[in-house]
Amino acid sequence: MNFKELAMASNKLASGHRSCAGCGFPSIVRTVMKATKKQIIVSCATGCLEVTTTIYPYTSWLTPFIHNAFENASATISGVEAAYKALKKKGKLRKDVKFLAIGGDGGTYDIGLQSLSGALERGQNFVYLCYDNEAYMNTGVQRSSATPRGANTTTTPAGKASFGKLEWKKELMQIAIAHGINYAAQASPHNLIDLYNKAEKAFNTKGPSILVVLSPCPLGWKSNTNMSVQIAKLAAETNFWPLYEYENGKYVLNYEPAKRKPIIEFFKTQGRFKHLLKNKKLLEEIQGKVDEKWSKLKKLCEEK
Amino acid sequence: MKKNYKQIPIGGMITKAGNSEEYKTGDWKSFKPERDEKKCTNCLICVNYCPENCIKVKNGKLNHFDLDYCKGCGICATECPFKAIVMELDTECEL
Amino acid sequence: MTELTGAQAASFAMKQINPEVVSAFPITPQTEIMMDFAQFVADGDVNTEFVLVESEHSAMSSAVGASAAGVRSMTATSSAGLALMFEILGVASGSRLPVVMNVVNRALSAPINIHCDHSDSMDCRDIGWIQLYSEDAQEVYDNTFIGLKLAERVKLPAMIMQDGFINSHCLQNIKLLKDAEIKNFIGKFKPKQSLLNFKKPVTIGPLELFDYYFETKRQESEAMISALEDYKIVCKSFEKMSSRKYSAVEKYKLKDADYAIVALNSVCGAVKDVVDELRINGEKVGLLKIRLFRPFPYDDVLNALKHCKRITVMDRSESFGANPPIMSEVVNSLKNAKKINSVIFGLGGREIFEDDIKNIYYNMIKNKKQERYVGCRE
The missing domain is CATH 3.40.50.920 (Rossmann fold)
Structure with missing residues (x-):
């Protein structure tokens, strides 16, 4: 796959959706859906993507789509898949169909985690895509368990006695992998070819698979709309958001910066970290955590 | 005129796939992309990064920007490796 | 005459309906229904896809997904399980999906109590589901078919109630109908729109704001009112088949x-x-x-x-x-x-x-x- 081919592949998310200018998820969702030539049914959790693409009487979806509620995209797609299997068993349907559940970080790391866990454990044949913009953006930038330590959100505002969110970000990849699934990948919208390849693998995986993709949010990250892709790139270059995959029991690192940039380079691009830039102690602590997680990941990837 | 309750499909179902194209988001923008055709190599990188899918391709080449949907985010200009796109003030927009 | 408990009457009715998808999660006293049904699945008596989810919330969510995909979709629950489903009950009715659910009535917490009262189903009386109540196992059995047929006619989900333990766990004599009679009575389920129709990709569950929400709810309300007349029609055709006469x-x-x-x-x-x-x-x-x-x-x-x-x-x-x-x-x-x-x-x-x-x-x-x-x- 290259950019030219990707640009010309059949698109399933139409224009006229109402996500903010510079939003990260439209290109993520388009790229993922381009990665299979089979028919796709989408189940989407409540959140920015669902809201901005299905404002009645308009829909941006060129493929069958269902939104049920915030916490149940995975359970919903399980029912759809069961219906498909039942009809296939009866010989009433011949097509091969792919099932895609999508949620933001709130709908995945938090309120939808149980539903996701259930579907992963049952071995439902679907791809779960989490577009992770690291907070509840749709309701106005509240902290989620995917919000990184130190980020300023409307429920963890930085103030005289606080530097923003206290807790570290939850490890979704590890949680998903612990279910014994065959494929999990972390990707970023700055490298759409890598994302495409991972989505293709996910769709071809037997049983459940998951794609965790960083999704820059100019509104919540307080960044310039034109910088979304560049910020995602910095997330990878600082090892804040490593690109890696887990395939049939093996970890593979997809990108290693020649010289990792300091985390402050990533923080500088976003207003949500503005208050941290002079907090040396916290910066050092966060840098330490990033490096520690990176070396753990490298070790996993070196395992034979 | 918006449809009354007897005229719409039941349960809020939307039966016209992709009809959001009837909703133009182009008037959100303050800046619009301009392409320097001499610099453009038709690599189509911008097409993939555009959140609005509004950079149109014809015969494998970049054809035009569909300004009916462009929100003016400027990602295309930032990501163009050849600096062939610049964002210019949209004189039609209401400031 | 056959001796069945109320729960067995429900699961036997489900077996005869042979729905494409059943989603299930255990809760006392409903569990008997799903245990029975699991055996029907294990014995190959039904060709249902049996989705054993991790909560009632997911049971109803899965039931909604299956129904939206255009197939018959059933589940069962009690008490706290029904309360946990509450949010998605409204999605099923609001999206006009004829999911059918047997509810074995049990008191709500707190204090926790496993025995019968109607606080669970009565709390759901305004969520847009058809509600049928059953005096005994015979009515549970018959109401399940009537409820399903009515649900599919008016495109609203239906719940069929029976009293926990008193009915669900007591053996009673009931008259069963033949599989072929049931098949003929319920007919085929063919919704106009479905997620599996790729020729006409549909969007289900959109965001409706002040400009359309009211109209969609008005439709739902009209459908529910029309179910009064439709119920009579369904009961009449049920009577023809079974010689059992029912009325509201x-x-x-x-x-x-x-x-x-x-x-x-x-x-x-x-x-x-x-x-x-x-x-x-x-x-x-x-x-x-x-x-x-x-x-x-x-x-x-x-x-x-x-x-x-x-x-x-x-x-x-x-x-x-x-x-x-x-x-x-x-x-x-x-x-x-x-x-x-x-x-x-x-x-x-x-x-x-x-x-x-x-x-x-x-x-x-x-x-x-x-x-x-x-x-x-x-």
Whole structure:
């Protein structure tokens, strides 16, 4: 796959959706859906993507789509898949169909985690895509368990006695992998070819698979709309958001910066970290955590 | 005129796939992309990064920007490796 | 005649319906239904996809997904399970998906209690589901087919209630129908739109704001009201097949009754016994049993009760600080025409005795004050 081919592949998310200018998820969702030539049914959790693409009487979806509620995209797609299997068993349907559940970080790391866990454990044949913009953006930038330590959100505002969110970000990849699934990948919208390849693998995986993709949010990250892709790139270059995959029991690192940039380079691009830039102690602590997680990941990837 | 309750499909179902194209988001923008055709190599990188899918391709080449949907985010200009796109003030927009 | 419990009657009906998808999660006392059904799956008696989810919330979510994909989709629950589903019950009805669910009535927490009352299903009475109540296993069995057929006609989900343990776990004689009869009665399910129709990709569950939400809800309301007439049609065709006649309300020795009790589900059996006994003594008493609670058959209730001197409505659930559910609807039916007593009984499985019911009738007959709570230590 290259950019030219990707640009010309059949698109399933139409224009006229109402996500903010510079939003990260439209290109993520388009790229993922381009990665299979089979028919796709989408189940989407409540959140920015669902809201901005299905404002009645308009829909941006060129493929069958269902939104049920915030916490149940995975359970919903399980029912759809069961219906498909039942009809296939009866010989009433011949097509091969792919099932895609999508949620933001709130709908995945938090309120939808149980539903996701259930579907992963049952071995439902679907791809779960989490577009992770690291907070509840749709309701106005509240902290989620995917919000990184130190980020300023409307429920963890930085103030005289606080530097923003206290807790570290939850490890979704590890949680998903612990279910014994065959494929999990972390990707970023700055490298759409890598994302495409991972989505293709996910769709071809037997049983459940998951794609965790960083999704820059100019509104919540307080960044310039034109910088979304560049910020995602910095997330990878600082090892804040490593690109890696887990395939049939093996970890593979997809990108290693020649010289990792300091985390402050990533923080500088976003207003949500503005208050941290002079907090040396916290910066050092966060840098330490990033490096520690990176070396753990490298070790996993070196395992034979 | 918006449809009354007897005229719409039941349960809020939307039966016209992709009809959001009837909703133009182009008037959100303050800046619009301009392409320097001499610099453009038709690599189509911008097409993939555009959140609005509004950079149109014809015969494998970049054809035009569909300004009916462009929100003016400027990602295309930032990501163009050849600096062939610049964002210019949209004189039609209401400031 | 076959001996089945209420739960077995429900699972046997599900087996004969042979839905494409059943989603299940255990909860007492519903679990018997799903255990039975699991055996049907294991024995190859059905070709259902059985989705064993991790919560009732996911059971209903999966049921909605399956129904949206255009197939018959069923589940069952009780009490806390129904409460956990509550959010998605509204999605099923709002999206006009005819999911069918057997509810085995059980009290809600707290305090936690596994026994029967109707606080679970009554709390869901305004969520857009058809509600059918069943006195015994036979009615559970029959209501499941009637509910499914009605749900698919009006495109609204339906729940079929039965009393936990009292009905669900007691063996009763019931008359079963043949598989072929059921197949013919329920016919094929062919929704106009489905997620599996790739020629016409549909978006289900969009965001509707102030410009369309009201219209969508108005449609839903009209559909529910129309279910009153459709219920009669479905019952007529069910009668043709089974020779069992059903109507939204059942009048038991009510024609010349001066004193009536209104109730639903299993207590009606005991009330009927008391009516028989008091009738021997010459008391003009009767019972009005409600089968169809949503939509509510206001006219039927008015016509059945308008000649009665006194009426007592027995609710097995509480509306804290307000008239309980059945009482409210009976009052609505009769407007200001009658003096109606309200009785709340049997919460959390508290026993009700025939003497209690007898007292209710005598309070009416002797024009004595009726205490609101029967069986509660005051």
